[in-house]
């Protein structure tokens with residue numbers, strides 16, 4: 001079934017997307033017949049975010065990769081533009097409906113049901129996170145969007161409206177957990193928008209502060225919002241895009257396929273099987289994950305992942321890949337002597353670093369503690385840190401995504 005849908009999609013790309021017609025031809029695939037079946041997809045070239053930006057800059061407004069004109073779209077989101085020029089993400093009416101169905105599946109896995117109310121603190125507006133709001137409605141939830149940047153409003157909504165669920169980024173969840181001074185009605189906290197929601201100690205802290213369980217979600221703007229969702233078993237996020245999106249796992253360095261088996265690690269690569277407006281082929285997500293293929297305790301057999309970090313946040317310390325979120329996870333093992341907040345301050349610009357790598361950690365001012373954390377980081381992540389303990393609450397907090405690497409001391 002997927003193969004038939006895939007072949008139709010490839011034929012459509014040849015017909016309607018100048019970007020893919022050219023890209024595939026350059027790689028030796030001059031017709032849909034050359035591309036072949038879904039089983040052969042690994043032969044095709046990857047699509048990178050930079051290519052989409054260039055395509056849009058050269059062929060405004062939507063780019064040569066888009067397969068529709070503006071008049072055929074139902075909605076056009078844009079990326080936040082944190083890493084350059086904003087990129088438009090068009091959807092047709094059918095795409096909007098598909099995203100809603102995928103999101104509905106994801107939040108249902110999180111345990112949301114009709115009659116629940118949910119406070120959200122995601123920045124929606126022009127961003128794809130806004131697409132998740134329709135998913136809450138589709139489930140039958142009362143949705144209370146509070147938005148970004150107003151903690152008093154969040155606390156007031158929790159107190160007065162007594163919602164069953166709260167949706168936020170892991171960074172903001174941590175920030176709120178340090179400010180909650182009353183017993184909330186929250187049963188589940190849905191975290192997403194950045195890596196880190198799967199970290200065990202982070203979850204313990206959040207679950208303790210709210211008396212609620214944490215469920216992680218993950219989406220990717222160019223592919224689909226709310227694409228993965230964790231279930232009651234809390235054993236990784238289930239894939240909700242079956243039939244719509246094809247997933248591959250690759251080694252980010254070599255680009256070679258990694259077999260999807262229990263425990264395998266790699267970067268996720270996505271292909272739209274049905275997307276109409278801006279279908280992508282083998283899109284590199286830069287999300288580095290661990291996968292599980294075995295049936296989950298909840299009974300679902302769909303693929304599960306835990307996000308380890310973003311390959312574009314990654315540092316390489318004398319040949320060792322270091323993910324800032326993984327550093328935060330190891331440091332969190334020392335709670336309550338640390339708060340869980342960290343900031344890596346590289347001594348030089350760029351990805352490649354020489355040890356020791358300076359890591360600022362909020363916690364008790366105790367050299368024995370610093371030594372223990374340093375040893376644990378060396379052990380778990382095989383790089384040598386320079387642990388700098390700093391007073392609690394001295395590192396910057398964010399109500400959206402916390403910065404974990406700060407280059408201001410770099411030379």
Ligand SMILES: [Zn+2]
Pocket residue numbers: 231232233234238296297298299300
């Ligand atoms: Zn499950």
